[in-house]
Amino acid sequence: REKVPCEPRHLGDAAPGEVTEAVKVAIDVGYRHFDCAYMYHNENEVGVGIQSKIKEGAVRRENLFIVSKLWCTCHKKSLVKAACTRSLKALKLDYLDLYLMHWPMGFKSGEADLPVDHNGMIIPSDTDFLDTWEAMENLVATGLVRAIGVSNFNHEQLERLLKKPNLRFKPVTNQIECHPYLTQKNLISFCQSRNVSVTAYLPLGGSSGGMHLMEDPMIQTIAQKHSKSAAQILIRFQIQRNVRVIPKSVNPKRILENFQESSCRNCAGWNRGWGWTGRAAARVLSRLTLTPVPATAPRLPRP
Numbered sequence: 001r002e003k004v005p006c007e008p009r010h011l012g013d014a015a016p017g018e019v020t021e022a023v024k025v026a027i028d029v030g031y032r033h034f035d036c037a038y039m040y041h042n043e044n045e046v047g048v049g050i051q052s053k054i055k056e057g058a059v060r061r062e063n064l065f066i067v068s069k070l071w072c073t074c075h076k077k078s079l080v081k082a083a084c085t086r087s088l089k090a091l092k093l094d095y096l097d098l099y100l101m102h103w104p105m106g107f108k109s110g111e112a113d114l115p116v117d118h119n120g121m122i123i124p125s126d127t128d129f130l131d132t133w134e135a136m137e138n139l140v141a142t143g144l145v146r147a148i149g150v151s152n153f154n155h156e157q158l159e160r161l162l163k164k165p166n167l168r169f170k171p172v173t174n175q176i177e178c179h180p181y182l183t184q185k186n187l188i189s190f191c192q193s194r195n196v197s198v199t200a201y202l203p204l205g206g207s208s209g210g211m212h213l214m215e216d217p218m219i220q221t222i223a224q225k226h227s228k229s230a231a232q233i234l235i236r237f238q239i240q241r242n243v244r245v246i247p248k249s250v251n252p253k254r255i256l257e258n259f260q261e262s263s264c265r266n267c268a269g270w271n272r273g274w275g276w277t278g279r280a281a282a283r284v285l286s287r288l289t290l291t292p293v294p295a296t297a298p299r300l301p302r303p
């Protein structure tokens, strides 16, 4: 098979089977949207969980919304298709519902996911995200993915992409860090004014080593007032701003708790989203989030 420079490494930082089990629990609870990425190095485990539930008849592929992301070392146009195919193979799928450019900048292609020079600085590639986008557009045209989007794009980068001459497919979402300590008010307004949805990552403040958002006295006060958990308040914060939200949990009780909040009557469409990440808490390299898309959510058209 074609050699892809950024071959996945097996970091072994999530307990064996942990990701697969959490995917299965989440599907049973009702989650339908899974936020994955090559960089999380657990797409194979996710794929096992999904396949097992499809085989069991618990869910149908067409009712799932599977997202993956193009890593920075694969921004060169010639590498994009192979990178996408590699994620598909690991996930055991023949198409993705959404493929995101993980970051707007490209890194030197090769074995390392994070290529660094002797000063420990990331080695960039000479790629331009507009060219990378063209290769991603080809994935839609060939049916490997149904829609494409971006992540970690600021206002200027998104504007440049939207103004690209001969743009064939608009980004459907911009996945960005977003929570009460980083509300992203202006960027959200900009995205929404251009019909680009916003997806909030790190909505609970991240795992260990992250922020202590859930312990924030204001969040705690609001939670007590409404008889909700702090996590539920943080999730609802995004839903009420029309922002899709992808909190992570590998814990069955918390997977359910997060989902229950998202299933409330006032939360419509794509915004009834929840996330879950299958990775050991302290490691950033093995993440996966899943968000349920309700049966009534708009489906993306087939290419």
Ligand SMILES: NC(=O)C1=CN([C@@H]2O[C@H](COP(=O)(O)OP(=O)(O)OC[C@H]3O[C@@H](n4cnc5c(N)ncnc54)[C@H](OP(=O)(O)O)[C@@H]3O)[C@@H](O)[C@H]2O)C=CC1
Residues within 6 Å of the ligand: 035, 036, 102, 151, 152, 175, 176, 200, 201, 202, 203, 204, 205, 206, 207, 208, 214, 229, 231, 232, 246, 247, 248, 249, 250, 251, 254, 255, 257, 258, 275, 276, 277, 278, 281, 287, 288, 289
């Ligand atoms: N595009 C990008 O660049 C990025 C995207 N992401 C995506 O966003 C997702 C979410 O971000 P993430 O960094 O994981 O951080 P989150 O803000 O989702 O926080 C996750 C942490 O919260 C805990 N948690 C989850 N639910 C609850 C609850 N109900 N009560 C108490 N604690 C809870 C989890 O522990 P436990 O699992 O034990 O429940 C975990 O430690 C990632 O999984 C990834 O898919 C993240 C970073 C960057």
Ligand SMILES: O=C1CO[C@H](CO)[C@@H](O)[C@@H]1O
Residues within 6 Å of the ligand: 037, 039, 284, 285, 287
């Ligand atoms: O999604 C993400 C999680 O982990 C990666 C490695 O740290 C990040 O770069 C990325 O934004």
